[in-house]
Amino acid sequence: MGRVAFFSAVVVSVATVAYASVSSQAYTWQNVKIGGGGGFVPGIIFNPSQKGLAYVRTDIGGAYKLNADDSWTPLLDFANDSHWNYWGVDALATDPVDPTRLYLATGMYTNSWDPNNGQILISKDQGETFTSSPLPFKVGGNMPGRGMGERLAIDPNSNNILFFGARSGNGLWKSTDYGSTWAKVSGLPNVGTYVPDPTDTSGYNNDKIGVSFVTFDSTSGSSGKATPRIFVGVATVGSSNLFVSNDAGSTWSAIQSTNTSWIPHKGVLSPAEKSLYISTSDGAGPYDGTYGGVYKYNITSGTVTNITPVSGGDLYFGFGGLAVDLQKPGTVMVATLNSWWPDADIFRSTDGGNTWTRLWDWVSYPTMDRHYTYDDSLAPWLGPDATTTDLTTQIGWMIESLAIDPFDSNHWLYGTGATIYGSHDLLKWDTTARTITLKSLAAGIEETAVQALLSPPTGPPLVSAMLDLAGFVHNDLKAYPSIEFDISVSSGVTGLDYAGNKPTNLVRVGNADVSTGTAGPQVAISTDSGKTWNIDYGSQGGASGGKVAISADGDTVLWSTSANGVQISQYTNPFSTVSSLAAGAAIASDKKINSVFYASSNGRFYLSTDGGKTFTSTATLGSSSSSNTVIVNPSVTGDVWVSTDKGIFHSTDNGTTFSAISGVAQAWSISLGGPARTGGYPALFAAADIGGVGYFRSDDAGTNWVKINDATHGFGSASANVVAGDPRIYGRVYVGTNGRGIFYGDASGSAPSATATSVSTSASSSSTTKTSSVPITSASSSSSSAAHPSSSPASSSSAPPSSATQSVYGQCGGSGYTGPTVCASGSTCVVQNTYYSQCIPN
Template sequence: MVLYLSEVLARMSALRRYSFLLVGLLCPAVIAVTSQAYTWRNVKIGGGGGFVPNIIFNPTEKGLAYARTDIGGAYRLNADDTWTPLLDWVNNNRSDYWGIDALATDPVDTNRLYLATGMYTNSWDPNNGNILISTDYGSTWTASPLPFKVGGNMPGRGMGERLAVDPNSNNILFFGARSGHGLWKSINYGSTWTQVTTLLSTGTYIPDPTDTSGYNSDKIGIAWVTFDSTSGLKGTATPRVFVGVASKGSNNIFVTNDGGATWTAVAGQNNTYLPHKGVLSPSEKALYVSYSDGAGPYDGTMGAVYKYDITSGTWTDITPVSGSELTFGFGGLTVDLQRPGTLMVATLNLWWPDANIFRSNDSGQTWTQLWEWTAYPNMSKYYTYDDSLAPWLGPNYTYTGTDLKQIGWMIEGLSIDPHDSNHWLYGTGATIYGGHDLLKWDTSVRNVTLSSLADGIEETAVQQLISPPLGPVLLSALGDIEGFVHDNLNTVRTTEYSNPTWTTTVDMDFAGNIPATIVRIGNGDSSTGKQVALSLDSGSTWSQDYGAADNMTGGHVAISANGDTVLWSTSSNGVLVSQYNSTFTVVSSLPSGAIIASDKKNNSIFYAASGSQFYLSEDSGKTFASTTTLGSSTAPVKVVVNPNVSGDVWVSTDTGLFHSTNSGSTFTAISDVSQAWVIALGIAKFSGGYPAVFAAANIGGVGYFRSDDSGATWVQINDAAHGFGSVSSNVLTADQRAYGRVYIGTNGRGIFYGDIQ
């Protein structure tokens, strides 16, 4: 679960390859395409699956809280501990809206909500950032453009919050930008923004200046903005504001006492580390700051926690541990607004045996922690673990080993409910944890309940989906959490794929004649380094394909109709083939990176596409010959084969959709389709009829479509409330047993399935 970076790089690769695809979804139609109403639901894995950088409670309205994610948008907390997604309407036109770099909930007009949106600040993302503004708790939005990029999925995304509303004059907001763009201010509820030029420090820290990709070589910038509500009066601008800046070796916390007209460095501050969070304790007139030597969320080997007494102007080092015990930085930080002097802080990157959270009831003079060593390897856990809402998170509470990963990792968001001292939530690299009995921590028992509480936050980055005609209705390949067998679409999953276990499953395929035989490939660690696995029982159990070489990863995979041959288009070692688990050998007749597929009825036939060329193999993938061209295509995306008819092949490309009924000897371009991304074939509407063709395509506008007559006519099946984000990053498969059902795997909002209403 460490390798979120692999997910990031894969996503960037997709952006580079398909930069031409950034076109509008639901554009005004030039071609007459009717719509058909679909009901869309999430395939349930139990919530989570991705990084939740922060959870923010509204300090005024009880029960109001929001969570932001790095690639999956924002969510609002419900009374039953579930979450409601707020950005499912986001489409390909502005898929970067799903990257949330900061969130602010208005303490005065609590219906107001603000999001700083944008995915990347480097060259792969062409979009400048926006401040999304809602006046109805996130039900509807307007966008306020910014003249620079915002990085919701960049390093340092757990710092914050960079966006803050003045608690005394809520028309005023401050936003701290990345990339050296400094501090910005709005005086009209976020509608327009001007730069605060009087704050000269814009942050100097760069995670890795040598990174040529631009991902780790950009300035982190402003880390957080915190208003001192006690310094002003209701109805007038708050004069005192603190700003944390990502700099090391120089001043990094600044204060204004005149609403931003002038700024000074706070005297006596620690400038050894980066200030991650700056949290005000109003009743104490104190500012608490967590520090780490890295920007997070993956790094950080040293850090500190400090308390700043605003009245006296003095700093106190209140770091919970020291010496050899201090091997991590600090991220998540919160105070209990009902209990002055009570605060909690989380380790940012303590990977073994588990993360830890510290709690103090005396302003940081003394601390207790969620677990501690007794005599190694024994440890005392002061919590009860409950993953019943997402059993795949495990190991469950009965686990007695020392590599727990129950508390989590990458803990940047940590919040005590300002209206309920028993209620707390925190975000990890995979989910949200918390509970409703936090005050037990302060008793002699200290046995708080640590529950998975991300129900509704389906944040997985989906790499592939398959829906075989027999067995489970769906199998998923997911970034960072392997994937699951989905024998029920509405029931939480229990365990991920295992034996072998990798970080990410990148592709899967089933054998057409014996669909219980499945192949999967992955990225990340396994016991032998081999990244090919086979199942003979629909994914229930797996075994490694020992014909695979170590340290070859990624790409695309196809398995022959009878399941004896695996064709693998690797990420960096060309196209390989193996029969009967033999050693994989190079297929020299195919270009590296070719898109591949197997015929689902004829065991000897495989297909491939690269550039404008289509290729056919009739000797089980050993050799391929080019048969024809795919128009003027330069980037084929997907080859899909009719599961019931040999030689019936569809190919989606950057110039359209192509169909062959003779194993690719000739292709017909489907009229009116100017671009096509992922495609899928489902069960026919009538027995013996054409299979239902599903396509993410440009047919008078980019959207998701179905055709029941081999592409002669189409209906659009998505709507204004369901945009599914970046079309070039999504995957698609169709159900082989239920007419009209389609599955869409998104890059950050998990898996959706749609049925005709």
């Protein structure tokens, strides 16, 4: 086993790097198809005036529009780093008078996680384009209670008027100019006082949920005049939480006779019945709900009737999703929130709530009579492709959205925590047979929160890791993946890596299955490119999350956990703490030498040559204070890149010295992909700030850059996303987003000509260099482990050869290189590619 000794550090200036203004290259972007949604769908809204027009809103993935073939088109893919909170949609309204108009209330969080106020996005072309109307407060599309609503409503008689129910005690707001400007409505007796957890100090669960829904009574007015009767529900427990105005919002009075221990979630008007249906739950949702009720308010008589479908011991859930059939007055449906066991359920009444039938019934425990056939062909990972009689959850969970097509009583949709279900044969429910089709109908909705991506040199082109769904092996980017990770370990996967010398060997780490409370080992190993996984029982229970690196030969796992520091294990033995690395360190393995690992933390770089047991600091990375990603050239030992809060740094000598890539203000995820030409340096991809935040590619090791995303593909928050270059296809890159799934991009035009000019960056830097007294060696890797060695010595430097001697594994040549070209005794300068030659031991 090799060892490295280090002498004292010396301060040096960062090397001069050529840089020019960034050009753009056209890319074709498509979603990697996962299908089925992948995340929570809190709102589904049909337009009552135009047949076939419907929208869904999601909590972190923006909004979508329904297509004629049951697929969905995303509307907010233009949201970039400056407008990342557009993807949190807390309310949606489609205009019943002018169906071209669409309004979205957007903003991700009301606490400090989102520093920005919310806005109403206004479209006059059904979501093709939007303008923004700023609000003077925050909007919480991914906050508790996000399934309530709709909080945003358009006056059906005078569509220039809109009402919006805000969170955080900000009350009710009104616009009279199609959403362009807003003013607070005075007089609402209660604006919502319920707080899920007053003891929470993060601001996430201790904020007031606020107004839960706004519903106009279209029967109370006439066209061209403001609708006088408006209903409002608020999140309040213990006092009146339902209110009505009969003078267009000037004054309000409470509606009594509902259980004020339960929060109103939905208020849906049945115009023909002159009634308002209300679903309630004892929690804000979407995860909680142990009790609740369903009510019917008769507008004419002013009376409230409790029409809850179940009672007594059968009532162990709240109610969320609620819909009426406008074609069949008296037909109403309501969904459980939440019935986690044995499954969710949905209730249907055709007589105004007097009697109910349900989607499944007990035959005798544990046998269930499911009144549906189950079709998950569009998302096979959702469950079995047949109706079962066991307790396997099929109907879903977190059902806060439910809608019946106002033009087609057979067509219905509902949203869960993972998909959209529905069918086109709903009326079979009312027949003697009662068997309907339950089908995943979320094609086009990609709402996953991607944590890591891997494009290995062999096997599948892509392996993904994500929250909630664990991850997938993508053998065909355009087909729904048939291989989902076994979630016996880590229901949410946060880190992936492959072994450089055995690239079919993969490792993954992640979070425990929150639905079962599992806190066992959270590391798994695959030797067949992710088809099957084995638990690494060396990992301790309780440790989870973070990032992972596996050694070149696949026998050692280095794990930077989310809360248990950095740990190391070889041959699946118990993990031990790596005391020489700080918690949260960015890590990587060398892809050729089994004993070498790299790390970066708090602005410093670290090297291990003993299989990750110990790390030694080798350099500081300029003035950076945090490191985001460490990546390595898979073909060249010691060729390392680090992305930091102060840019990108590159080393060609195992981290002994680094060059700062000029012009990069900040960088998050970086990755290497296929080279532009045979033998060329791998393409470098970055989610970074290079003259502005975006996504970039360099074909010459950071000298020149092209921007590869465009105005219609912003990818949301750059700091939350991951990129992975495809080593087999030049120019292809995968972008994993926090809410819109995975995109893959291919260059569709020629790259702009390189126009870089030398810009001096020789200002004093805190980058340091340390000298190795003993070369890195490995018992399990030969000294020729650098890929594709050539017998031809490098002589392609653009400056006269230096008389200085380069150390073993140091750079000794390449296009634009001006350093030493004579290698230390015992090593030879070997060409690795056009841009890099390395001193390799003889």
